[in-house]
Amino acid sequence: MRQRLVEEVAWFSPELRVCLLPDWETLPYDQFSPHQDLVSERLATLYRIQRGELDVAVVPAPTAAGAAMPARLYSWAYFFFS
Numbered sequence: 001m002r003q004r005l006v007e008e009v010a011w012f013s014p015e016l017r018v019c020l021l022p023d024w025e026t027l028p029y030d031q032f033s034p035h036q037d038l039v040s041e042r043l044a045t046l047y048r049i050q051r052g053e054l055d056v057a058v059v060p061a062p063t064a065a066g067a068a069m070p071a072r073l074y075s076w077a078y079f080f081f082s
Helices: 002-012 036-050 061-065 071-077
Strands: 018-020 056-058
Touching: 002 018, 002 056, 018 036
Parallel strands: 018 056
Antiparallel strands: none
């Protein structure tokens, strides 16, 4: 559903830069961490939001209601590989 919304926004307004901030897909009391790919995708999206590289970010309600790390830490936590 969320991915479909991203695709539809991009279809109606192709000039907008749209992305999805994925949910953690774990419960607060789970004993395991989210998958590394999911963590990487979230960090990359949050970094792009902080840099102003997106016009629209589709965010699930539970993710929007949760806390995120301060924006000043995204540039520190993100790596570029050449």
